[in-house]
Amino acid sequence: MKTHHPSASLQPDFATLLKTHPGLEAAPAPGTGGELCFGGQSLKALARTYGTPCWVMDGGVLRTRCQALAGAFKAALSTPLPDGRSAVCCHYAVKAQDSLACLAIAAQEGYGADIVSGGELARALKAGMKAEAVVFSGVGKSDSELADAIKAGIGQINVENEGELERIASLASAMGRVARVALRVNPDVAAQTHDKISTGRAEDKFGIAWEKVPALYKSVQQAEGHSALRMVGLAVHLGSQIMDPQPYRQGYQRLAQLVRQLHAEGLRVDEIDCGGGLGIPYQGEEAMAPQAWAHIVAETLGGLGARLHVEPGRWLTGPAGVLLASVVEIKHGARDFVIINAGMNDLLRPALYDAWHGILPTTLPAPGTPLHEADIVGPICESSDIFARNRPMPPFKRGDTVAILDAGAYGAVMSSTYNTRPLAPQILIDHGQVAPLRKQQSVEALLAAETMPGWLLPGQR
Incomplete structure (x- = not known):
């Protein structure tokens, strides 16, 4: 040995x-x-x-970290918007830790939800998060998931491509609703993280190529009043476990460039979703503090007149x-x-x-x-x-x-x-106090979820 x-x-x-x-x-x-x-x-x-x-x-660690991250952003973006709204909203990334109890703690701390499925929407609402504080991201949203989000009246759907935009418009129109949508931008920026959790490069499956965004944005916003869509802004998410400030700065600068271009064409940008991805030092390596992330967000996107959104998950729950x-x-x-x-x-x-x-x-x-x-x-x-x-x-x-x-x-x-x-x-x-959140699953319960065709049952041959 x-x-x-x-x-x-x-x-x-x-x-x-x-x-x-x-x-x-x-x-x-x-x-x-x-x-x-x-x-x-x-x-x-x-x-x-x-x-x-x-x-x-x-729960105490989770609560303290929720407060620390929200406090960092509120300090960096302390001036309210002209309409009186807070300049920044924090959304808990449900995919990181989806237990109802953890969602409830985040909700108590003023967090909304960043969701990537209809199941996560159901969890967020059951845990007490407000529908208007829910942001729906992710590729491959099904029609039923989109319909549930529209019916619930969530804050915004981050749209991944033109086809999804058309489906949302059709669904919302059939329901007699107006869906709030934002375009998820692929800024072609490498997050300098593990290849499998990098989401902002041109070759990744996420988002709309940044050069295609202005024309699509304009066509939807100019059709408001005649469609079931309200174009509210832009979104970006570079990846997960980001430890270096440079990808954030680069991605947000590209997003700011787009916002200014849209403004120059007389278009409204009410919301900017900055995504999440803030990493933690698993092995004691040097990591960004929430204050550093908040500073970059404020510096690059804070003066554009839009409400900003951030979606931390790993940093809160890890x-x-x-x-x-x-x-x-x-x-x-x-x-x-x-x-x-x-x-x-x-x-x-x-x-x-x-x-x-x-x-x-x-x-x-x-x-x-x-x-x-x-x-x-x-x-x-x-x-x-x-x-x-x-x-x-x-x-x-x-x-x-x-x-x-x-x-x-x-x-x-x-x-x-x-x-x-x-x-x-x-x-x-x-x-x-100590309380169970999920009981130990039994083998019997696991098998009970399955069925066997009658002709395969013992004694049926």
Whole structure:
């Protein structure tokens, strides 16, 4: 077994992970480095109560981050618009973490919703978000999804192409409604993030080529009064996990150029949707603060007379969640493996994006305990089911529990039942209380959702 030497690794150590992650702390425990707590609750105790794997969200962390990001934008864009409206609106990106409880917390903090499906619209409304504060983005919106959005009277639909615009007009006309629409611009800007979550390049499937926008915008807005559409503005979304300010600046400058061109033609631009994508430092790397993002938005788009919209998700929810898992086996050989009972069916990001997540034992090792490099892997029958390679860890035994950090974004929402593994429970810690958000799915419930043709039933042949 290979002993780890801290100077040879760029990975943050346990102390650094504790220091840099809100809500985490080590409670004193004799003979150890402390018992890991999240939101004031012992994670080891939660694992005993709710089982593992288990998703844990800290409502206090989520609430604090909602306040911090909204505060940064309100400070940067403090002057109301001439009509008295706030200069900026924050919309929670539902796709990052869609539990009703988390949506309710965001709604209490004044957030609207950024949705990408009819299902997310239903979630947002059920959680108490106002329809007029909902923005509908994403490619491939179905007719039924668009009809539901129009019927609900949402704030705006970010249109991806001409065909979608025609369908919205037809649906709204048949319903006797007027749909508020914005054109999603593809600015052909690389977000300098993972290829699979970059959405603002010309070759990406998202948005309308920026050079085609003015003519389309003009044709729709000039037809207002004779159609079922109201053209309210422009939208852009460059990608996810953005750490560098330059893509934001470049994309927003191109958007501002379009707005000025539309103004020069006598056209109205009421709303500008700036998208989201603000990244978090999973591995302790340098990351943008909300204040820096807000400053760029204000500097590039703040003087154009439009209400601005931002759609954070990962930055709000990522550090607010952990995934608890238990050690099933330890395997020594060409590599040392710690096999846990959470898999890529639970947390897909490491397998899909080669993403790095901090991992902490729920009982931290005593000072001076030798650490050894091991691979932390799941039980799924895929070689990509790996959470960490060569990660310095203390000795483990069967039944020990670990916490995978920064799992609050794109974690539970991307879970599946691959290998017929039921969905893990979700719980919320908030105001000193613990409550289940989703119960542990049983194999029986999973199978009950299926039917078998009568001729295939046992004894029917």
